[in-house]
Amino acid sequence: MLISYAHSLVLFAVPKTGSTALEYALAPCCDVKLTGAPARRHTTMQMYAARLEPKVRALCPVEPELVALVREPLDWLGSWYRYRGRPNMRAPQNSTRGMSFDRFIEGYLSDVPPAPARLGTQTGFLSRQEGGCGATTLFPYERFAEAVAYLRRRLHAEAEPEVVNVSPPALLSLSPELEARLRQERGADFALHRQAVAGWPDLAARIGA
Numbered sequence: 001m002l003i004s005y006a007h008s009l010v011l012f013a014v015p016k017t018g019s020t021a022l023e024y025a026l027a028p029c030c031d032v033k034l035t036g037a038p039a040r041r042h043t044t045m046q047m048y049a050a051r052l053e054p055k056v057r058a059l060c061p062v063e064p065e066l067v068a069l070v071r072e073p074l075d076w077l078g079s080w081y082r083y084r085g086r087p088n089m090r091a092p093q094n095s096t097r098g099m100s101f102d103r104f105i106e107g108y109l110s111d112v113p114p115a116p117a118r119l120g121t122q123t124g125f126l127s128r129q130e131g132g133c134g135a136t137t138l139f140p141y142e143r144f145a146e147a148v149a150y151l152r153r154r155l156h157a158e159a160e161p162e163v164v165n166v167s168p169p170a171l172l173s174l175s176p177e178l179e180a181r182l183r184q185e186r187g188a189d190f191a192l193h194r195q196a197v198a199g200w201p202d203l204a205a206r207i208g209a
Helices: 019-029 045-051 053-059 073-083 101-109 122-126 141-155 176-185 187-198 200-207
Strands: 002-004 009-011 065-070 137-140
Touching (some): 002 019, 045 053, 065 122, 122 187, 137 141, 137 187
């Protein structure tokens, strides 16, 4: 998470949405840089509201803009699966090596997900305690370049994000039955991404993209 008091902006680091690249490029222009351990870097909306929001609102000249990117759920899960299949993982218990994508998704949907599939949801990451997405500016991941341009302009940043944490290639074959179950049981995540995509024309007009 990055926070700029001067520019009244909070950038949420939703996992697997290019947040690390944005962090490297934009951190020098921000006042607060929650980096390092994943639980700190990937501060959720509810954690922000409970621990940081009153101070941020008090120190920002105007109501802070809460920015986040959200990714199509199958693409998001595929990125996780490929990323955790890379060699030489520091936490081998989280590895997906030797695990089919079907088995990974089955684990993700189970009541007690195994370590490689213990991921949470994008909806849960961005939801307020009272419900609903808390981001005031929500970019679809497909508009990453436009999000970068907007954030650089808002923060007066010169650095361009570099490609980091690229997931290695892997076969992402999912049975139709399991995909249907995923879409039903994680319907909120699919709806959140559709909301971001549908709202892009209005957002593009607002930010001058």
